[in-house]
Each structure stands twice: as structure tokens, then as C-alpha cells.
């Protein structure tokens with residue numbers, strides 16, 4: 263049997279060592295040793311081979327715009343939204359596309375091959391929607407982009423957001439978004455959750471809402487989101503992003519809320535880098551961390567992923583498209599430091615995020631899409647510790663990025679140091 267590509271000797275996340283035989287865009291065989299011809303063979307003996315990273319929450323219309331027209335002085339969500347409002351009228355189709363495509367290159371180099379990005383629909387021109395629809399098509403051969411219609415300035419609060427959000431869905435945007443905590447009243451927020459979920463149910467679409475991204479312990483839109491998911495038969499198709507208010511909620515109320523979310527089959531995506539930076543800005547000390555209750559959600563059987571949210575934009579001045587940075591911060595803030603918990607954090611930025619996006623072709627199994635990343639690490643926990651180089655990235659059967667291993671020995675105090683490969687254990 264002949265293959266187009268064989269990835270030889272990699273260590274899987276579960277510790278197995280196997281060869282991966284690829285033909286066209288499919289994984290054809292995974293066996294301890296594949297003895298066959300291939301047009302190309304890459305030897306990854308001793309390195310971690312993983313299905314690609316997946317980001318379930320991003321803003322590609324805003325990325326790489328940091329400093330235009332100015333920076334966020336207070337560091338708050340609200341100033342970020344105001345700043346984005348100043349930038350919006352200055353956007354051009356070409357500029358949005360150029361920034362988004364540059365970010366997609368960053369993503370590919372990091373082995374990040376599927377991204378769910380929100381796109382602002384509060385703009386009568388729907389310029390960013392058109393630009394990101396173009397980008398989705400351009401990158402489709404090597405990167406899966408899912409677009410969420412996101413009424414940034416409020417589905418009801420902004421006078422034309424409702425019609426523009428529906429227009430965006432008509433144009434081919436994939437997922438229904440919302441921002442209930444930014445509506446004028448709690449009641450309007452609740453109503454927006456109901457109507458947006460009804461729109462999704464009618465169209466057979468998934469829902470991904472920015473939900474309760476606030477330190478207000480009384481912000482309870484997740485309750486309505488779970489209720490609507492169940493009422494409209496949307497189990498497994500609804501995600502609540504952020505849920506930061508849950509950090510500050512009353513414990514008794516949370517004990518009632520967790521089973522409701524689990525029953526409704528609603529998944530949750532905190533964005534650790536952004537939550538730790540944006541929440542608690544009005545606190546003195548002690549200062550709240552603001553990230554939602556990840557271990558408790560997991561214990562209740564709720565699917566949880568970690569998202570990147572922002573890179574160099576009005577809300578966040580850093581970022582590299584590395585989902586390992588995201589998981590690294592997530593495990594610190596959630597105090598998930600046992601070996602099992604750290605391993606789970608790796609899964610949260612790979613397989614769990616893929617399940618949230620509904621990627622059915624995902625995973626290192628025969629018959630699945632041949633997409634994978636090779637990391638300069640021995641196992642998932644070492645990958646989290648080192649956030650190492652991505653030695654090779656394969657997307658849909660093709661090698662899309664390669665990087666030579668940096669094996670240079672350091673000289674410390676005049677002697678060759680034992681440190682190599684950024685402190686790899688082997």
C-alpha cells in the first residue's frame with residue numbers, strides 16, 4: 263500500500279507510539295510500524311504528535327489592530343468596546359482581510375487549524391462580515407473558520423443590530439451570537455437570548471453567545487441560555503462564552519445552575535488570558551480573578567473548552583495565536599495543577615474545543631481528516647510547561663508549516679550546559 267505522507271514514530275497524547283499513514287486528505291492507517299512507500303516521510307520519533315489546536319472563541323475582525331486609533335487606557339471591557347467603536351468607521355475591506363490573513367498565518371505556524379471567530383454585525387455596511395466571508399473561503403484549503411454573527415453593541419441596544427445580524431446570517435455566517443449583558447436592562451438581555459436562540463432553531467444553526475462577561479453576581483443570562491437550549495431542542499448546539507459572573511455568584515445559586523447547564527447540553531468557553539486581565543478592574547483588594555468556575559463545571563459533566571478571544575486588539579495588548587499559552591493561563595487561574603487536570607487542559611484546547619465547534623472529521627484516527635501538529639515535547643504536560651516549537655503542521659494531508667529543531671547547546675559560565683531543547687526532560 264502506498265501513501266502520500268507517513269508521519270513516523272510520534273508519541274500520541276495518550277502515550278502510544280505509532281506511525282500515521284496519509285493518502286489525499288485522509289488518515290488511512292495508524293499502526294505501530296508502517297512498512298510502505300510514501301512520497302514523503304517525516305520522522306518525528308520522540309516528539310508529541312497531536313490533533314491540531316482549535317480555538318472556539320476569537321475576534322478576527324479586530325485582531326492585530328492594537329494601538330489604532332489609540333490604546334485602552336483603563337483596560338476594561340467597556341473602554342475596549344468604545345475603542346472598537348472608534349475604529350469601526352475607519353475599517354476598510356482590504357485592511358480587515360489583510361490583518362485576518364496575517365493572523366491565520368500565525369495560527370497555522372502554531373498548529374491552530376480551526377477557529378470560531380465572532381464578527382461584529384453592528385455596522386450597516388457589514389464590511390467586516392464581507393471581509394471575513396472572503397477570508398473563510400481563502401483559507402478553507404488549510405484552516406477551518408467558523409463565523410459567529412455578533413451584535414457587539416447589543417441586539418436591541420443598537421438600532422439596526424437586529425436586521426444586520428439577520429442579514430449577516432443570510433449572507434452565510436455560520437453561528438448565531440449575542441451579548442445579553444450589554445443590553446440596556448436585564449430584561450432586554452433575557453429577551454435577546456430568547457429571540458436569538460429562536461432564530462438559530464429556525465435556521466438549524468448553532469448558538470455561541472458572549473454571556474455574563476461581567477463581575478456582577480446578579481448577571482444570570484446563562485440561566486436563560488440553558489432554558490432556551492432545552493426548550494428549543496438545541497442540546498449540544500449552544501455555547502456560553504465567558505460566564506465570568508459565575509465567579510462572583512452566590513454558591514447556593516450556582517449549585518442550582520450547574521445541573522441546569524448540564525441538562526441543557528450547553529458547553530462553556532472561558533477565555534483565561536482575557537478574563538484574568540479584564541475582570542476585577544473595579545475591585546480593590548482582594549481582587550477577583552473573574553474566570554468562571556472551570557473545575558466545578560467539569561465536575562458537573564459540562565463540556566468546557568478554553569478560548570483565545572483576543573490578540574493585539576482593543577481589549578488585549580499581547581498574544582501569539584498559541585493555544586498552549588491559553589491553556590497554561592487557564593490551568594493557573596483554575597488551579598488545575600494535578601497531572602490529570604493538566605492533561606485535561608491540553609484536551610480542552612484540542613479535542614474538547616473541536617467537539618464544541620462540531621468538527622466531526624477531527625482526531626487522530628483512521629478515516630478522519632489528516633490534520634495534526636508535531637511538538638518539540640515528549641507529552642501533553644511537557645507541552646504545557648514548555649509551549650515548544652511546532653516542528654511540523656499537517657493540514658488536510660499537506661505539510662503547511664515546518665520548523666527546524668533548535669538543538670543548540672548553551673554555554674553557561676564557560677561550560678557547555680546540560681540545558682537543551684528549552685528544558686525538555688529527555
Ligand SMILES: [Zn+2]
Pocket residue numbers: 319320321380472571
Ligand atoms: Zn469575545
